[in-house]
Amino acid sequence: MLIIACVKQVPDTSDVKVDSATGTLVREGVPAVMNPFDQFALEEGVRLRDAAGEGAEIVALSMGPPQARSALMKALALGADRAILLTDRAFAGADTWATSYTLARAVGALGKIDLIMCGLQAVDGDTAQTGPEMAQHLRLPQVTYAERVTLDGKTLTVKRQTDTGYEIVEVRMPALLTCTPPADFVPSTPPFSAIIKAKKKPYEEWGAEKINTDADKLGLKGSPTQVKRVFSPPKRGQGVMLEGNSAAAVAGELFQVLAKGGVL
Amino acid sequence: MITYEFSEEQEMLRQSVREWAAKNLTPRVQEMEKNKEIPPDLIKSMAKMELLCPTVDPEYGGSGFDAVTAGIVGEELGRADYTASVPVFYLVQASWAHVFDKYGTRECKLKHIPPATKGDAFIGIATTEPGIGSDLANMVTTITPNGDKYVVNGEKNYISGVREVKQYGGGHVTLARQNLRAGTRGMTMFFLPLGLPGIDITEDEEMGREAISTGGFHISNVEIPKENIIGKEEKGFYIVHEGYEFARAIIACVCCGAAMKSLENGIKYIKERNAFGRAIAKYEGIQFPLAEHYTRISMLRDFTYKALHMIDLEQEGKASRMEVSKTVAMVKMFCATWAMQAIDDVMQWQGAFGYNKECPDQAAYRAVRSFTLAEGSKEIMKTIVARELLGKEFITYR
Numbered sequence: 001m002l003i004i005a006c007v008k009q010v011p012d013t014s015d016v017k018v019d020s021a022t023g024t025l026v027r028e029g030v031p032a033v034m035n036p037f038d039q040f041a042l043e044e045g046v047r048l049r050d051a052a053g054e055g056a057e058i059v060a061l062s063m064g065p066p067q068a069r070s071a072l073m074k075a076l077a078l079g080a081d082r083a084i085l086l087t088d089r090a091f092a093g094a095d096t097w098a099t100s101y102t103l104a105r106a107v108g109a110l111g112k113i114d115l116i117m118c119g120l121q122a123v124d125g126d127t128a129q130t131g132p133e134m135a136q137h138l139r140l141p142q143v144t145y146a147e148r149v150t151l152d153g154k155t156l157t158v159k160r161q162t163d164t165g166y167e168i169v170e171v172r173m174p175a176l177l178t179c180t181p182p183a184d185f186v187p188s189t190p191p192f193s194a195i196i197k198a199k200k201k202p203y204e205e206w207g208a209e210k211i212n213t214d215a216d217k218l219g220l221k222g223s224p225t226q227v228k229r230v231f232s233p234p235k236r237g238q239g240v241m242l243e244g245n246s247a248a249a250v251a252g253e254l255f256q257v258l259a260k261g262g263v264l
Numbered sequence: 265m266i267t268y269e270f271s272e273e274q275e276m277l278r279q280s281v282r283e284w285a286a287k288n289l290t291p292r293v294q295e296m297e298k299n300k301e302i303p304p305d306l307i308k309s310m311a312k313m314e315l316l317c318p319t320v321d322p323e324y325g326g327s328g329f330d331a332v333t334a335g336i337v338g339e340e341l342g343r344a345d346y347t348a349s350v351p352v353f354y355l356v357q358a359s360w361a362h363v364f365d366k367y368g369t370r371e372c373k374l375k376h377i378p379p380a381t382k383g384d385a386f387i388g389i390a391t392t393e394p395g396i397g398s399d400l401a402n403m404v405t406t407i408t409p410n411g412d413k414y415v416v417n418g419e420k421n422y423i424s425g426v427r428e429v430k431q432y433g434g435g436h437v438t439l440a441r442q443n444l445r446a447g448t449r450g451m452t453m454f455f456l457p458l459g460l461p462g463i464d465i466t467e468d469e470e471m472g473r474e475a476i477s478t479g480g481f482h483i484s485n486v487e488i489p490k491e492n493i494i495g496k497e498e499k500g501f502y503i504v505h506e507g508y509e510f511a512r513a514i515i516a517c518v519c520c521g522a523a524m525k526s527l528e529n530g531i532k533y534i535k536e537r538n539a540f541g542r543a544i545a546k547y548e549g550i551q552f553p554l555a556e557h558y559t560r561i562s563m564l565r566d567f568t569y570k571a572l573h574m575i576d577l578e579q580e581g582k583a584s585r586m587e588v589s590k591t592v593a594m595v596k597m598f599c600a601t602w603a604m605q606a607i608d609d610v611m612q613w614q615g616a617f618g619y620n621k622e623c624p625d626q627a628a629y630r631a632v633r634s635f636t637l638a639e640g641s642k643e644i645m646k647t648i649v650a651r652e653l654l655g656k657e658f659i660t661y662r
Contacts, residue, residue: 033279073276189284191314192327195276 001056004107004116005045005080006131007038009064009071010124018230034071037119039078039187041179045117046079048151057081059110063091063102066205076198077190088207093220096125100133102218105211107138114173115156120145120180131178138176143169146177270336278336284313285344296475297347297627304383304432306350311383315354317361324365324373325381331510331575334358335568338514342521346624348631349475351518352638353386356424359511359639360389360437364455367495367503372455376435385434388425389507390456393418394480397637398644399661400439400501401447405483407440407454414493416440416456416486424638426465427477429458437507439500446498453500455492462486472630505585509592510575511639516568516599519635522628523561523603529625530554530610537613550613557606564595564602571595590652597645600635607632 011030019026034042042060049058060075062068063086072083086106094102107113116138118131128144135142147166148159154173159166161180190198208218216222242257244250258264270278288309296302310316318334320326329337338358341351361377364387368377379385396403405418418440429435435457443450458465463486467479495503531554534545544550571591577583607629611618619626636642651659 070272070276070279073272074279077276077280186287187283189280189287189313190276191280191312192277192318192329192333193314195273195280198276199273 001049001052001115002110002113003045003049003056003058004110004113005038005042005058005060005075006103006116006118006134007042007060007062007071007075008035008119008122009033009062009068010035010122018232032067032070034074035119035122035124036187037121037123037180039119040181040185041117041119041177042075042078042080043188044146044149044179045115048115048117048149049079049081051151059084061103061106062086063094063099063106069203069205072203073198074190076201076203077194078188079194080201082202083204085203085205086207086211087205088218090208090215090218093223094218095223095225096127096129096133097224098218098220098222100130101137101222102211102213103130104134104137105213106206107134109206109211112174114154116140116174116176118176118178120178128178131176135176140174140176141171142176142178143171144178146179147182149177149179270332274333274336277333278340281313281315281337281340282343284309285340289341289344289350293345293347293349293624293627296345296349300474300477302349302353302428302475307353307383307432309383310350310354311381314381316357316383317365317377317381317387318358319362320365320377320381325378326361326365330579331513331572332569334362334510335514335517335572338517339521339565342518343525344521346522346525346628346631347475348473348518348522348628348634351521352424352473352476352634353428355511355514355518356389357387358514359507361387362510363453363503363507364437364494366506367453368455369491369493371491372489372494376455376457380434383432385432386425386428387434388423388429388436389511390420390423390436390438390481391504392420392422394421397422398641400451400504403439403441403451405438405440406444407442407452409442409497410487412490413487414454414490416454416483416488418483419480420483421480422468422478423480424476424478426458426479426481427467430465433457433459435459437494439504442498448501450498451500451504452497453494453503454488455494456483456486456488460486460488471633472627473634505589508639509588512592512596512645513568513571513575515635515639516564516571516595519599519603519632520561520565520568522632523557523606524565526603526607526610526625526628527554527558527561530613533610534613544613553609557602557609560602561606564599567591568595568599586652590649593640593645593648593652596640597642597649600632601642603632603635604629 009032011027012033017026045058049056058080060072060080060083062072066087068085072085076083091102121128132142143158143160145161146158147161150157156171158169242250242253314327315337318327318329322328338355341354345351380387393403408415435455438456439451439453441450442452462484464482467477470478534550535543537544574583574588574591578588607625611625617623
């Protein structure tokens with residue numbers, strides 16, 4: 001069984017600032033970490049690899065500048081068997097479509113795969129598009145918002161979040177999952193011995209020539225997204241707590257507030 | 265040519281410890297200080313991260329860290345626990361397990377070190393007595409050979425981790441006089457499990473770092489086996505300094521971590537706090553001390569890692585005992601004072617809140633104050649540096 005875990009290096013803050021002149025994210029002085037959603041997907045992937053038994057392998061895959069190596073080294077310390085960083089100036093400026101195309105080509109170069117584990121979204125862009133787009137490029141079935149996955153032969157049973165609760169779906173591999181952690185998920189921190197082992201695991205850097213790509217579909221050139229404006233939303237004011245003796249009383253009060261505000 | 269960077273593994277470990285501490289340690293510091301206890305599950309979690317007794321040989325459950333790597337962990341724990349209780353637990357055990365591992369017998373190490381690396385025991389140090397601190401030659405505790413055993417009598421005081429040993433098990437690397445006529449040349453080091461009959465433990469109240477205990481114990485006709493002797497008989501005074509130097513350098517890391525974290529707290533505060541129509545960070549009365557503290561702590565931090573690197577070089581036979589001793593003393597001389605000065609100003613910037621029990625910086629101030637004394641006072645550090653500069657014939661106390 002071959003599992004691919006896609007990981008992205010992101011700035012270590014949810015309070016990302018935007019350069020008002022260029023409209024890009026300010027990354028200087030902000031430490032970089034592995035995207036938390038990706039860490040959950042990776043840890044689920046490692047668990048599935050272990051459940052699959054001997055011969056199963058998990059490859060951590062990332063696209064980014066050479067500094068993204070540190071996110072992959074952490075992936076290796078968390079249990080990935082090997083890691084590949086897609087790094088090339090030709091990949092620079094990619095939107096989610098060009099990124100998913102590039103990642104999909106790399107997956108193609110790895111041969112027959114069984115499962116791709118992605119985080120639901122990256123905390124720096126919050127698009128939640130790259131995983132589903134990869135599935136489209138690779139013509140794979142996908143399950144999004146996966147919270148818990150179990151493996152039975154070639155079939156995965158996935159507990160996925162919905163707006164109203166959960167649903168359980170089955171999917172046959174090969175497939176792609178985008179994962180989101182349950183509320184009680186505690187990300188692992190690798191101990192020293194795992195860090196030392198990580199350094200001894202295979203790590204490769206691949207450029208565009210390695211993955212047989214169409215140059216027009218890479219980086220900025222291959223990105224159909226046009227960013228009109230990026231801005232920090234104004235901070236929201238303080239909320240109002242409604243208190244009452246019963247749900248009905250609070251609902252009544254809420255109705256009055258909404259009616260007075262012209263919402264209803 | 266100087267290489268001046270941490271290895272990739274060291275950077276990864278720093279990041280890992282920082283993440284672990286942000287999730288597991290910092291949120292519990294206030295509770296620990298209130299309950300005056302490091303929760304056992306937190307120590308177990310440190311063991312899982314392989315942070316306990318980190319330089320010890322993997323055969324005895326350690327990770328085989330070098331001193332620089334052990335220092336990185338100390339710095340991160342200093343940042344994360346502003347009461348310095350967990351850093352003290354870590355550094356005392358790291359330093360004395362380091363010496364125990366290097367000079368102890370295989371039987372004694374197999375028995376006592378693995379429980380400590382698993383978080384089921386504590387290893388401390390006991391040299392100080394009610395009447396002596398720096399002046400080890402005048403200690404009263406004695407160790408006497410008696411057949412195939414040794415008998416220990418005396419008293420130790422201001423010892424870290426006495427309650428922890430009572431609670432979890434373990435003991436203290438201890439120094440006592442064996443040849444009563446030979447002064448420091450007649451001292452023997454040994455491992456003293458505090459659960460033995462004849463040991464009576466008392467606890468003290470301290471002004472800071474309240475989640476780790478400090479206290480003392482009377483030792484009355486306590487028998488220990490020969491295997492508990494660490495190093496050669498009557499050579500304990502020489503090897504005790506290896507432990508002290510290791511601990512002093514890690515203390516400097518803890519001070520750097522605490523001071524830098526406090527300065528970061530301060531920077532956030534002064535940018536947000538307004539007085540007389542603008543952020544107080546705009547005033548030079550705030551900016552100048554900030555710049556000075558940041559510069560001083562940055563220089564201290566770099567020099568501290570140099571001292572740790574020299575400890576590592578000494579293990580490889582590439583640095584002399586005296587060079588290490590001097591460099592570590594230079595670091596330890598100022599680390600607590602400079603950290604206290606930085607934290608003191610951060611408290612001042614925060615006005616009345618800086619003196620409030622809710623303010624982490626006041627706890628850091630009380631904690632760091634202990635390091636002007638612990639593991640060798642700042643005055644003794646000056647004596648060591650002067651001795652190395654002038655020669656032994658100028659030693660004050662001879």
